Amino acid sequence: MVTFLIIVAIALASLAVWQLLRVFEGTAKLKGGDSFVPTDAENKYQGRMMLLFMFGYFAFFAWLYVRYAPHLLPESASEHGLVLDQLLNFNFLIITVVFVITHVFLFYFAFKYTYSSDRKATFFTHSNKLEMLWTTVPAVFLAVIIVYGLSAWMDITAEAPEGSLKIELYPKQFDWTARYSGTDSVLGASNYNMISGTNPLGVITNASLMAMQQELSDEIGALKEELETVPKGGLKEEEITETIGKRERQLARVSSFEGLEKASLVAGDDDILVKTEFYIPVGQSIDFIFRSRDVIHSAYMPHFRAQMNCVPGMTTSLNFVTRKTTEEMREMTGNPEFDYLLLCNKICGAAHYNMKMIIKVVEPEVYDQWIAEQETFAESIQPADEEGMAEATKVTGNEISMIEQ
Amino acid sequence: MATATAHNTDHHHEETFISKYIFSMDHKMISKQFLITGMIMAVIGMIMSSLFRLQLGWQGESFWILNFFLGDKWAPDGILDPNMYLALVTIHGTIMVFFLLTGGLSGTFANLLIPLQIGARDMASGFINMLSYWFFLASSIVMIVSLFVETGPASGGWTVYPPLSALPQAMPGSGMGMTLWLVSMSLFVVSSLLGGLNYVVTVINLRTKGMSMTRLPLSIWALFVTAVIGVLSFPVLFSAALLLIFDRMFGTSFYLSDIHIAGELLEQTGGSPILYEHLFWFLGHPEVYIVLLPALGITSEVIATNARKPIFGYRAMIGSILAIAFLSFIVWGHHMFITGMNPFLGSVFTFTTLLIAIPSAVKAFNYITTLWKGNVRFTPAMLFSIGMVSTFISGGVTGIILADSALDINLHDTYFVVAHFHIVMGLSAVLAMFAGVYHWFPKMYGKMMNRKMGYAHFWVTFICAYGVFFPQHFMGLAGVPRRYYTNSEFPLFDEFIGMNEMVSIFAIVGALAQFIFMFNFFYSMFRGPKASQNPWGSNTLEWTTPVEHIHGNWPGALPTVHRWAYDYSKPGKEHDFVPQIVPLEEGELDGGAGH
């Protein structure tokens, strides 16, 4: 019914316009003039509209600025962000001036030189002087922008200083995990082959390695048993055989981690994994590293003027120095609910819009206390029982020899 | 000049409806086919943007119209599904960039203008030209079909970065929909290459007597260079797509490594999604200029004609087209500043990108100087062209911010980018395309479009366009990410609820205004007043052909060119224009060549 009404409405509207057109046609014929080019009256009207539009456009800009400038990001919460904001303001100043001047000329000329049949345009084909002028002036401004911009860029992208707090941010569809290095200040090794229900980041420690081997060999065992029960030559058999192959290859890769250095196999034990919210101390350099479990995500921390893509298969990093606690920011913005956020800023699937973590910047003492209360990775995984471990090692031995052949 | 002799006007082809309208090899008909197909795609893309603007303006609210278009599956109770939101955004972007502003824009105007403005009977190869259209149509059809598959169309963004786009388990749109997207784009690349090669060859070989490269109208320069860029960069997109197809179907790992998704471990290792990004943007950035250069070319013609004044700095304009084209190949990395690329490499890309601002600035200043002391006639085409110069500047200046790698850190993938590229590329090219249609409609259909409706169309479109995109700069500066189905999870962005509503209203009104254009277009096609041969008083060759289309364009011999295309208001001449076919008087200098 509604559809029908709409169709009727559209038909009526078209009819109305059609009628309107006939009127135009009629009048054009009556005047007998050449109706192809605009009349003097039309030109004059459009010329004025140009000028009017210019004022309207500037007014819109001004209104948006007055209305929304106070609601842009607050003062930077990181040291380098202050430099960036200055750079941003400098660039904005230049482009706003260019924008206004060019628009004034554009619309004013359109208005001023509106057609009149008793005037002829000036035949002015080129001027080397003018063209030199507007090649070199932009070039000079750009040179300044480039030098200023790149010096900031080089500072920001420099390696983190010794003694920075190292944190890994690890995304997956659709949440984040933060990992701290614990008392040893070294993040334990990790690998995607090690990912399991209890080990979301695939951290490799002696315990997690054994647990994983156990889990895989259990699964392989179960699959092999299942294989006996299904009819030979069927699709099901093929599927199970394929899965067994996959798990065996994974087990081989996992077992190869036993060859890692002893030190790195214990570094992960004291790592700390947190979700939904993480703390960082104020006034300190934070060195973030990023990986990704599944697709590309992007760690976006707008209040710190920081962003970096998280790409599966590689590690990326960024670092900054914090300068304002959450509390201070709450006071400054007058918003008692203010929180720093980590957002995902690379399309990653249906719930991309809802992938966030709260960042609490706190005094170092508060941070120390908070971190001390967190569960370590070693505590969070269930130690595997003795028997399972023995079996797992046995299977592993076979696997490795298989691969070597 | 093989074609010139082959087509003699008094030898008549037996023409059936099919050979004239469907399997036509005549460049003028193919141009119209591109235009109409492009318009249909544009309407689809526009409806999509209106639908997702409903969601963005009134987040999570129910609209029967969403349910009407998308059904119970994708808009149950009139509330848009998040996957469908992403699908709409993706297909909208794909259609607008490729189907409207690459196929539609270049296809229409390169086909129409190249033979007519250089004085050729037709394209170098009419058959290849026809194939180019048919591949374009096939590609459009596949893209439309992809909207109807069970799991929905591609939804990983128009850039379709893997692994998201490579793995069906990552999102429903990465299933069948994505396969069809890749098939469609592959067909599209074929169409572009066939068309582009033809345009290049035609411009190089089939210029009429006297039409030296320095007498070519800027529209032809722009279309020519565009075709060259396309021929050099589209194959790279093709290989990117091909490798993605391999990763999806044959278990290769060009782009995949170390992935654990949906509870499953993938065995592909050693690939890199960043490789895809490099390949994609190696086309993707030149693509921006494939969209923009024809727009600038059209604008140059329309502005000179209607300011009744030579385009200012003709040679500088050619120089800047060439400079932009060259630079466009070495800036792609500015889309990847925060992928973890080596900071030094990042600074090289910042440098090259900012260099592009120089030739772009030259173009903008030259347009403005062309208006200075002109005699400006406001045809609808002229209004759209002036609007285009405005959007080119407004969107161009924010490019300076985004090109600065340090500043891009915080603005990348926010609404600031959406505002920037819509204004500088989307609006500029769309406005110029309208300008082209209004300006050359008499040439295409032998009829005039209604001017009053043109005025109404321009003002509503222009105002709404800025109303939609200008405010988005502020959202970007506040850190609002793009490709978000809703911001309701972030009280931080509550301040922008009102702005989103305003933007959506502008978007929907602006979309509705396009029906004025459509009506004007189709009405004038059938019922418009008959055009005269040279309604705008232009100098270029297309206005020396008869109003009724004939094969071979000119009855009798091809015209000979004696001067550049911009002798408007030349002192000592009776009229305020001197067509290119008028011989130079004794002692008269040619404006294009002489100093």
Ligand code: HEM
């Ligand atoms: C009818 C007017 C238009 C409206 C209201 C509109 C609106 C939008 C919006 C809101 C987005 C989504 C931004 C995001 O979440 O990332 C978008 C994306 C996009 N639009 Fe438009 N747009 C319009 C016309 C155009 C035109 C003419 C172009 C041609 C260049 C274009 C190209 C794109 C592209 C490339 C994207 C990115 C798609 C993606 O994120 O994958 N749009 N548009």
Ligand SMILES: [Cu+2]
């Ligand atoms: Cu995401």
Ligand SMILES: [Cu+2]
């Ligand atoms: Cu680019």
